[in-house]
Amino acid sequence: MSVRLQREDFDIAAEVATLTRGRDDIGAVVTFSGICRGTEAGAPIAALTLEHYPEMAEAEIARHIDEAQSRWPLLGVRVIHRYGRLTPRENIVLVVTVSTHREAAFAAAEFLMDYLKTRAPFWKLVEQAGAKNWVEAKQDDDKAAARWTAPPGRDEAAE
């Protein structure tokens, strides 16, 4: 299964090993992990609680993995997103992309992360200074995701 939503932590090395075992056609593995910071806007964080819409999150991430596989020659993809209450330094999300060459692996990992941020149904509740507040969506994340939908021939350099 390319997508896993789980409460437990993940082991990056184990995931990479699963995707690469027994293959000699792989030339590049990119891993991205998102980690819970200890501060937000200059103030310490006690914890982040991730709420999600399980059935939709799995379907939505799977759709974007299919999309990544149709755009780049990938030999393997793994996305793991945690939910529940996480404290600073804990892992939140893992994206692993595997390809023959690095360009595809880098681009696909970035594409998947940009889409996870704006399209995967997850919401962060931050505990800070004794209060709990829902994290607001960032416009920069929308911009990052939008660059993947720009019409062909009109890339960032043209804007």
Place this chain on the structure above:
Amino acid sequence: MKVRYFAWVRERVGKPEEEIELPAGIATVGELMNWLARRGEEYAHAFDNPKVIRAAIDRSHVRPEARIDGAREIAFFPPMTGG
């Protein structure tokens, strides 16, 4: 049909999901939000700014003008902040 709420929409409505009988004359997601907003104080609070609320029909993102006939599950939630 089943309606599900997430994050602060869920907190404001006060429940994660419910079954509703779709009233006559409600054809789109946007119209459903307006109708829900009139169901009581907690709904009015949850849907007081429908422009910021996102929706999904049967687990796919949709726009407010999307038609809801045939939908089994509609979800309302704030912009996503995962990753």
